[in-house]
C-alpha cells in the first residue's frame with residue numbers, strides 16, 4: 116500500500132496530449148452547464164442492452180475510467196429506470212429483449228428521453244434483419260437522439276451526449 | 284471424454300446430430316418423420332443446453348430428457364416455429380401468447396425466490412438469474428439466458444465466407460479477434476492454403492492483446508465488486524491504454540476487421556518498449572493488490588468450483604484452469620515455442636480465478652514479446668472448396684469451437700460454441716454455501732459472455 120501512495124504522489128496528475136485535453140475540457144464544460152440548467156445538476160442515465168455484442172457496453176464502461184471520468188460532469192449511470200431521465204439503448208432489439216426494453220421505458224418517469232447508442236439499434240450494423248430482430252428502435256420507441264458508431268468510442272459518446280443536450 | 288459440442292443439421296430428409304468430443308466426432312442420422320434422440324445428460328450435464336437448443340431450433344425430441352423446457356424460445360416466442368429448419372424463411376415473427384417459464388426452484392418453509400434480470404443494475408448484458416434463498420444463503424440458482432438471441436446461425440446461411448466475416452467478428456465484442464481467427468482457420472482449410480508464419484504471428488499477437496485487455500478489465504472489476512474501487516480505476520486506465528494500442532495497430536478499438544491477409548508493418552522497437560512498460564505496471568498492480576487482506580478475505584473460499592465438478596460439467600478456459608484442469612488450446616508447438624506456459628490454480632474459488640487472470644496477463648506479455656518479428660509474406664488464396672470444416676481457438680474466456688459447412692461456395696450450416704456456453708452451465712455449482720451478496724463477485728470472476736452464448 117505504501118508503494119502505491121509513493122507512486123501516486125510522485126506522479127501527480129497526468130494530462131493527455133494537450134489538444135485532446137483542451138477539446139475535451141471545452142466539451143465537458145458545456146455539458147456541465149447544460150446538465151446544471153436542464154437537469155438540476157445531475158443527468159441520470161439508465162443503460163439498457165437490447166442485444167448488443169457487448170462492445171458498446173464496454174465503451175460505456177470506459178467512460179468511467181480515469182481518462183474520461185464522466186461522473187464529474189454530473190452524468191450518472193443509475194441502477195433503476197425509475198431513477199433515470201434518459202434511456203441509453205444499445206443492441207439490436209432482439210425478439211426476446213424487446214418486451215423488457217418497452218417495460219423499462221414505461222418505468223422511467225416523465226419527462227424522459229431515449230438515446231440510441233451504436234449502429235445496432237438503428238439497424239445500421241452489418242446484421243441482417245431476421246425473425247429474431249426487432250430493430251430499428253424508432254419503430255418501437257420515441258428516439259430523441261442517435262449516437263452512431265460500431266461501437267462509438269468514449270469521445271464520440273461524450274460528444275453525442277452533448278449534442279443531445281443542445282437539442283433539448 | 285470431454286464433450287465439446289452437440290448440434291444438429293437439417294439435411295432435407297433427415298437430421299444429422301453431430302457430437303464433438305475431445306478426440307472423437309460422433310454422427311447420427313435421425314429421420315424427420317420421427318426426430319427422436321437419446322439424451323447425453325447423464326454422462327455430460329452440459330449436454331442439456333445443447334439438446335434443449337436443438338429442440339427449439341429443429342423440433343427434435345429428446346426422448347428421455349428430464350428437462351424439456353424451451354431454452355432459446357422465451358415466453359412470447361411462437362412455440363411451433365423451428366427457425367433452423369431449411370424451409371423456415373420468415374423474416375418477421377409476431378409475439379405469441381405468453382406462456383410462463385417454469386423456473387427450477389427449491390420450495391419449503393421460509394425459503395423464498397429472488398429473480399434478477401434480464402436487465403441488471405450496472406452496464407452489463409441482459410440475462411436472468413433465479414435464486415432459491417434461505418435467508419442470505421443461496422440454496423440454488425438457475426441461469427436463464429438467450430435474451431440476446433439474434434439468430435446468427437440462420438443469418439449466416441447462404442452467405443460466402445467473406446460476407447459472413449463482418450457478422451462473425453461482431454458476435455461477441457470482447458472476443459472479436461478470437462472469432463476472426465476461428466474464421467481464418469476455416470477459410471484456410473477450405474482453400475487448402477498454408478497459413479504463412481508471419482501472418483500467424485501477427486494474428487496471435489493481436490489475440491494476446493485482446494486477452495490482456497479483457498483480463499485487465501476484469502482484474503479491475505472483480506475487486507470493484509468486492510468494494511475496492513481503486514483497483515478498477517488503476518486497471519481501467521491500463522485497459523484503456525491497451526485498447527488504444529489495439530486501435531493504433533488495427534484501426535479499431537476492438538479489432539473488428541483486424542484479421543486480414545494484408546502485410547502490415549509493426550514498429551517492433553516501440554512495441555517492445557510498450558510491452559515492457561505494461562509489464563512493469565502489471566507487476567506494480569499485482570504487488571499492490573496481493574497485499575490487501577480485506578480483499579482476499581472476500582476472494583478466498585468464495586464461489587468454489589471443485590475439480591471433479593469442473594470436469595463433470597466439461598468447463599473450459601479460465602474457469603477450468605482455476606479449478607486445476609490443464610486445458611488450453613494454446614498448449615501446442617507454435618505457442619510453446621513462443622513462450623506459452625499453462626497457468627493453473629487448484630482452489631477453484633474467486634481468488635484462484637483472479638490469480639489465473641493475473642498470471643495469464645504476464646504470460647501473454649511474454650508471448651507477445653516472442654511474436655514480434657518484422658518479416659512479411661504474401662498469400663494468394665485458392666478457391667474455397669465445399670466441405671465441412673471446424674476450428675478451435677483459445678479466446679480470453681476459453682476454448683472457442685466453430686464449425687462451418689460449405690455447399691456451392693456458400694455457408695450451408697454455421698455453428699459456433701462460445702466457451703461461455705459450457706461455463707454458464709457450471710455457474711450454479713459455485714453458489715451453494717455462499718451469500719447472495721457475493722453473487723456479483725462470483726459471476727464477475729468468471730466473466731462470461733452473454734452475446735457469444737446467446738448468438
Ligand code: SF4
Nearest residue numbers: 167168233234235266
Ligand atoms: S453497434 Fe457494433 S459495437 Fe455496438 S453492439 Fe452493435 S455490433 Fe456491437
